[in-house]
Amino acid sequence: MRRRNFIKNLSLSGAIASIAGGASVSAFAKVNKPSNTFNLDYAPHFGMFKGHAGEDLIDQLKFMADQGFRSLEDNGLLGRPIDVQNKIGENLEKLGMRMGVFVVDGGDNWKVSLTTGKKEFVDTFVKTCRDSVEAAKRVNAKWATVVPGFFERNLPMGIQTGNVIEALKRGAEVFEPHGLTMVLEPLSDTPELFLRYSDQSYAICKAVGSPSCKILYDVYHMQKNEGNLISNMEKCWNEIAYIQIGDNPGRKEPGTGEINYLKVFEYIDSKGFEGILGMEHGNALPGIDGEKALIEAYRKADSFKS
Structure with missing residues (x-):
């Protein structure tokens, strides 16, 4: 096993905290937290710590746990072989x-545009x-991320929105019996x-009217598209089921751009x-030193209760 005294190699301060209150959504079930955990539940992705952990996915996962991270985000899970999916789950x-x-x-x-209403895309x-x-x-x-696809220039906005809503209702019918929530992600890049x-996403979720259709609020994208982060999150809060992180400009860890993540995390x-905040960004610096700096950046931004 290639864990190589990871804790010893990192001179990072710990953070001991608890999240108060129960959750009304089963997906927010509490998990036990190690002594060096964070206040909020941040989820790294594979490749973020391969300087320390190497290429093996399970070694990377163990390293994440060693550092106090309690979740994993893996956008590409659906494309992984079933045996790898099983191994990750175990x-x-x-x-x-x-x-x-x-x-x-x-x-x-990206090519399956639900905006068009085309049967083959919906199927x-x-x-x-x-x-x-x-x-x-x-x-x-x-949770599973859904992007409705490209804007259809030949159709009025209201028709496109109606097409998206109808398609998402079909998806919600699939997900609801299994307790799986599709989270709609408004994007900027x-x-x-x-x-x-965010308000567009909110209106669509309300129209679909299912616990299996909610918002993925990506702070990076929403800073670029609309700003006024905390106020807009507050307006949409009861439809937000998942949050992603990335500073702007650059889409790197908190503290590398203009977003005051200390305040954003304090608000959240x-x-x-009690949900997950996906670390949907790159590392500002390369190699092991960059990975140390990334973890320290999260310790700093997560210190709102210290």
């Missing part, structure tokens, strides 16, 4: 960790939702995409959030 359970989002895309979600989406249920069972996942704003904690 080790998450052993380590007392949760699974964050994976992407419902079948490898090509592909529903099939991928069914495949996602099976993958979710292997890793005990509770590809301007041709249909879903871009004040709402009693």
Whole structure:
């Protein structure tokens, strides 16, 4: 096993905290926290700590747990072989960790535009939702990311929105019996995409009217598209089921850009959030030193209760 005294190699301060209150959503079930855990439940992704842990996915997962992270995010889970999915799930359970989002895309979600209302696109989406249920069972996942696809210039905005709502209702019918929630992610980096704003996502979730259709609020994308982060999160809070992190500009760890993550995390904690915050960003610096700096950045941004 290639864990190589990871704790010894990192001179990082610990943080001991507890999250108060129970959760009304089963996906927010509490997990035991190690002594060096964070106040909030941040989820790294594979590759983020391979300087310390090497290329092996399970060694990376164990390193994450050693550092006090309690969850994993793996956008590409659906494309991994079934035996690898099973292995990830088994080790998450052993380590007392949760699974964050994976992407419902079948490898090509950008080309399946639910905005068009085309039957073949909707059928592909529903099939991928069914495949996602099976993958979710292997890793005990509770959330899966959905992107409705490209803006359709030949259709009025209201028609596109109606098409998206109808398709998402079909997806919700697949997910609801299994306790799996699709989380809609408004994005910024590809301007041709249909879903871009938190209020737009909120209206769609309300129209779908299912506990299996909620918002993935990516702080990086929303800072770029609309700003006013805490106020906009507050307006949409009862439809937000999952949060992702990335500073702007650069899409790196907290503290590398303009976002005051100390205040953002303090707000999220004040709402009693017991879900997962996916670390959807790159490392600002390369190698082991960059990985140490990333963990220290989270210790600092997470210190709102110290």
